[in-house]
Amino acid sequence: MSVLVVESSPWNANDFGIPYPTYFHPAKDADVFLWQDRLRKLERKWLFSFAGAPRTDNPKSIQGQIIDQCKNSKVGKLLECDFGESKCHSPSSIMKMFQSSLFCLQPQGDSFTWRSAFDSMLTGCIPVFFHPGSAYTQYTWHLPKNYSKYSVFIPEDDIRKRIVSKEQRLSQISPExxxxxxxxxxxxxxxxxxxxxxxxxxxxxxAFDVAVQTVINKVTKFRRDIMDGRADDNLIEELSWKYALLEEGQNVGPREWDPFFSKPKNGNVDPNGSSVEAAKNSWKNEQIQQ
Structure with a gap:
């Protein structure tokens, strides 16, 4: 069974991520082309923006640090979502901010990703991700595998340890x-x-057409493999996120993102725990051996 979900698990082989529904549902092709032309002409006065609230119940969340940097920046825009009547429930407020920003910050939400990532891309705002699971490893049907073509990646640890400033990193990207x-x-x-x-x-x-066509292609290939006597008996389900990134003929091997997807036996992922250190060391050792 192939399951289409708005957020897939990196460790399950039969569920596949498809985009969150956004606010824009065009009725004809012309609606899409007009929208794209409009996005190209927008004046974007903010270098970056963020809509969210600090995750006080999650000490490992970087949203609090992102909010602090936005507040202290003259080129960043913040839409706070935690006090009083939040503007984050207003589509016009969110979309207006994204449309006036060059980059939109997209840290993890309650899970790896959230709807905001797709709302921002809908406005032509370049997403900034802090974990590969937020987009790169699960929306491979709809987004380019070369993530640097459409986004910026800043590792979470660089924010936690204040190794890099978002503003400094983004301002270094040339206008071209x-x-x-x-x-x-x-x-x-x-x-x-x-x-x-x-x-x-x-x-x-x-997005629906792309998803359905890809499933049809997968079923067709699966049937052909059965008829030709080919079977993938070596599938390691806990490495599912790696399989999504492979090109034709590639094998599963060590990747730079291994530490982000360490899965302890109890099922709880600790981004700063010993399991991640073990994954880092494993990846380094495999690279040395190669």
């Missing part, structure tokens, strides 16, 4: 690079939206 990345994000809008249910796009494929 920003333009290329933003155009890539705008082009991805086609694959991230879900069209109006009462209509049908003429020539474009939305």
């Amino acid at each position: 690079e920003v333009k290329i990345m933003r155009e890539e994000v705008i082009s991805l809008v086609l694959r991230l939206i879900y069209a109006d249910l009462c209509s049908k796009l003429e020539t474009l494929k939305d």
Whole structure:
């Protein structure tokens, strides 16, 4: 069984991540093209922005540090979501902020990812991720495997240990690079939206079309392999996130993201625990042996 979910588990082989539904559901192709043209012309006065609240119940969350940096920045915009009547429940407030920003900060939410990542890309805002599980390892049907084409990656530990400042890192990206990345994000809008249910796009494929076609292709390949006597008996389900990143003919091996996906036997992931240290050492040893 193949299960399509808005967030997949990196350790399960049969569930696949598909984009969260956003606020935009075009009825025809022209709606999409008009939206993309509008995004290209927007004036983006903020270098970066963030909509969220500190996770006081989670000491390992970096959202509090991100909020502090936004408050102390003259080029960052913050939409706080935890006090009184939150503007985060207003689509217009969120989308307006994203549309006026070059980069949108997307740390982990209650889990690896959250809807905000797709809302920001819908506005042509370049996402900044802090964990590979937020997008890179689970939305491979809808997003490029070369994540540097459309996003910026800053490891969580660099924020926790104050090794790097988000503002400094993002300000180092040249205007020409920003333009290329933003155009890539705008082009991805086609694959991230879900069209109006009462209509049908003429020539474009939305997120639903991409997902269904990919499942059909997987089933077709699976049937062909059975008929040809080929079976994948060596599948290691706990490394599922790696399989999603493989190209044709590649084998599963050590990756730089291994420490992010260490899974202790009790099922609880500790980003700073001994299991992560073990994964780091394992990866280093495998690299040395190679």
